[in-house]
Amino acid sequence: MAVDLELAPKTKRSPGERCCEPVVYPEVDREHALRMVDVARALGDPIRLQLVDVLRKHAGKVCVCELVPLFDVSQPTLSHHLGRLRSAGIVDSERRGLWAYYYVIPGALEELSTWLS
Amino acid sequence: MAVDLELAPKTKRSPGERCCEPVVYPEVDREHALRMVDVARALGDPIRLQLVDVLRKHAGKVCVCELVPLFDVSQPTLSHHLGRLRSAGIVDSERRGLWAYYYVIPGALEELSTWLS
DNA sequence: GCTCGAGATCGACCGCCATCTATCTACATA
DNA sequence: TATGTAGATAGATGGCGGTCGATCTCGAGC
Numbered sequence: 001m002a003v004d005l006e007l008a009p010k011t012k013r014s015p016g017e018r019c020c021e022p023v024v025y026p027e028v029d030r031e032h033a034l035r036m037v038d039v040a041r042a043l044g045d046p047i048r049l050q051l052v053d054v055l056r057k058h059a060g061k062v063c064v065c066e067l068v069p070l071f072d073v074s075q076p077t078l079s080h081h082l083g084r085l086r087s088a089g090i091v092d093s094e095r096r097g098l099w100a101y102y103y104v105i106p107g108a109l110e111e112l113s114t115w116l117s
Numbered sequence: 118m119a120v121d122l123e124l125a126p127k128t129k130r131s132p133g134e135r136c137c138e139p140v141v142y143p144e145v146d147r148e149h150a151l152r153m154v155d156v157a158r159a160l161g162d163p164i165r166l167q168l169v170d171v172l173r174k175h176a177g178k179v180c181v182c183e184l185v186p187l188f189d190v191s192q193p194t195l196s197h198h199l200g201r202l203r204s205a206g207i208v209d210s211e212r213r214g215l216w217a218y219y220y221v222i223p224g225a226l227e228e229l230s231t232w233l234s
Numbered sequence: 235g236c237t238c239g240a241g242a243t244c245g246a247c248c249g250c251c252a253t254c255t256a257t258c259t260a261c262a263t264a
Numbered sequence: 265t266a267t268g269t270a271g272a273t274a275g276a277t278g279g280c281g282g283t284c285g286a287t288c289t290c291g292a293g294c
Binding site for chain 1: 269270271272273274
């Protein structure tokens with residue numbers, strides 16, 4: 001229910017008068033909100049957002065050794081960012097020999113995407 | 118960000134062997150990415166995400182005095198969150214007398230929403 | 235004028251996070 | 265078994281951000 005601004009400020013205020021009709025709306029489901037917050041925080045870093053962008057545009061699984069030279073941070077730092085993306089449930093990895101391949105989990109961004117639109 | 122194909126991994130055991138086909142993909146436009154990071158960070162807090170949710174579900178402008186009792190934080194803290202949402206370009210406010218009304222800026226979430234989907 | 239109240243700002247505290255270097259683990263080749 | 269390499273982990277550090285109480289601002293009503 002929208003607030004009617006025309007009714008809001010009256011010329012006289014009486015005790016207990018409100019600025020507007022009560023809105024008091026139940027927010028989005030709590031678990032739902034917390035999951036989206038995790039995803040949003042994971043995307044709230046330039047390196048991680050660009051990591052997701054690269055991984056998404058590349059349909060397959062990308063080797064870490066291909067990702068490190070793309071960014072101006074050390075290898076442990078990039079590993080840390082990949083770990084955060086994995087903790088948020090956005091990406092997962094697969095090890096083959098010495099190499100590790102990361103990929104975006106299908107549908108991982110759908111919840112936030114749907115809520116945003 | 119520069120892409121350097123020469124940085125592809127080299128191993129001694131198989132000269133010229135790679136862990137994978139070179140991906141080295143130019144990411145999303147830098148300014149574009151930074152704007153989305155700002156929005157994502159602004160949404161990366163449970164209170165702010167729920168604030169945006171409440172404001173969006175109400176097509177009109179909502180008084181701060183209606184928002185404060187919805188959350189278990191002090192008034193200065195909620196004001197701080199509203200300020201962060203405004204800094205990120207997600208919401209704006211309008212003052213009428215003693216009261217302040219907040220609303221979601223139309224299209225503010227569109228950029229991130231489009232990129233996510 | 236004076237007071238009251240809604241909301242913003244200030245200053246402080248504290249925890250989280252991005253970053254680094256150093257080290258560790260696991261695997262592959264000799 | 266010994267060595268080299270890819271990637272993860274550990275520990276330290278500096279900065280950002282969420283929170284509070286206290287204070288400030290300014291419009292409204294007396």
